[in-house]
Amino acid sequence: MNMLRALTAACLAASLAACTTTGGPATPQADAGEVGFQLIRNATIKLDYAGTTFLVDPMLAEKGRYPGFEGTLNSHLRNPLVDLPVSVADAMEADAVVITHTHLDHWDDVARQQLPKSIPIFVQNEEDAASVRKDGFTDVRVLDGDTVFNGTRLIRTGGQHGTDAHMAKLGALLGKVSGIVFVHPRHETVYVAGDTIWRPEVEAAVRRYRPDVVVLNTGYAVVPGIDGAIIMGKEDLARARQIAPDAVVIAVHMDAVNHAGQTREELREFIAGKNLDAARTRVPADGESYTF
Ligand SMILES: [Zn+2]
Numbered sequence: 001m002n003m004l005r006a007l008t009a010a011c012l013a014a015s016l017a018a019c020t021t022t023g024g025p026a027t028p029q030a031d032a033g034e035v036g037f038q039l040i041r042n043a044t045i046k047l048d049y050a051g052t053t054f055l056v057d058p059m060l061a062e063k064g065r066y067p068g069f070e071g072t073l074n075s076h077l078r079n080p081l082v083d084l085p086v087s088v089a090d091a092m093e094a095d096a097v098v099i100t101h102t103h104l105d106h107w108d109d110v111a112r113q114q115l116p117k118s119i120p121i122f123v124q125n126e127e128d129a130a131s132v133r134k135d136g137f138t139d140v141r142v143l144d145g146d147t148v149f150n151g152t153r154l155i156r157t158g159g160q161h162g163t164d165a166h167m168a169k170l171g172a173l174l175g176k177v178s179g180i181v182f183v184h185p186r187h188e189t190v191y192v193a194g195d196t197i198w199r200p201e202v203e204a205a206v207r208r209y210r211p212d213v214v215v216l217n218t219g220y221a222v223v224p225g226i227d228g229a230i231i232m233g234k235e236d237l238a239r240a241r242q243i244a245p246d247a248v249v250i251a252v253h254m255d256a257v258n259h260a261g262q263t264r265e266e267l268r269e270f271i272a273g274k275n276l277d278a279a280r281t282r283v284p285a286d287g288e289s290y291t292f
Contacts, residue, residue: 035188035292039284040091041084042105042256043217050184052150055094056192058111066104072259073222079257085287088114096120096149100194101177102128105257124156124178153183157205159196162230174230181209188212188292198236206244213292214240217253220262233262234270241276250282
């Protein structure tokens, strides 16, 4: 039994709560009945799910490759703010890719250039499919509500990339976004909400699918001059805790791109200050892994 499996067994024996298995670069290898989660960086995560490794929202560039997002908070900073915690090759080690939307911090030039052109890629709609196919990818599949891959159901969920005020001013730029629910009869259900603010669609997804694991993008990305943010923040994490008290909630999309209005450190302070269930409220470092 290797160390990861030993830790996993101990974690399962203890409870369903997330267990930290490694801060290192290894991709989690889940046994049957287990789910491996790894934060790569920003919203880029890997899920080992029912024998399949899904790479979600790959942004794989080295630190500073792109200019900051124009018109957003701290746009003078270059993206990504930090390097990957693993090699690009390790990050790309996956059986399939899921893209919640095609903004640069979820689907970047390096991913577009370096991922194998034949890897299955799941997208939210025909528009994104066309854009991905233009880069030469040959197996691009639109999530249609009834998508199954290697026995795992992939369910697209809705969201909105900002408040109504953001959408009124910047709707064309912010575009359509999605989340995704991973469902398998013998595995924990995982809901990745994507780049959305707290919305009825998010609550509906939680109530309908009753996920065991919820991944939220909580970097609170700010556009100066418009109140609120275009993704979730700490208050939304607290909301998720309330409506899914038994779920493990994992907060990502922080400390990696310029427009974030909230750091992981601030979020950790909030979690402690509010006495949120620490075992079920996780703020992983880049590269950190859990199994469920
Ligand atoms: Zn984003």
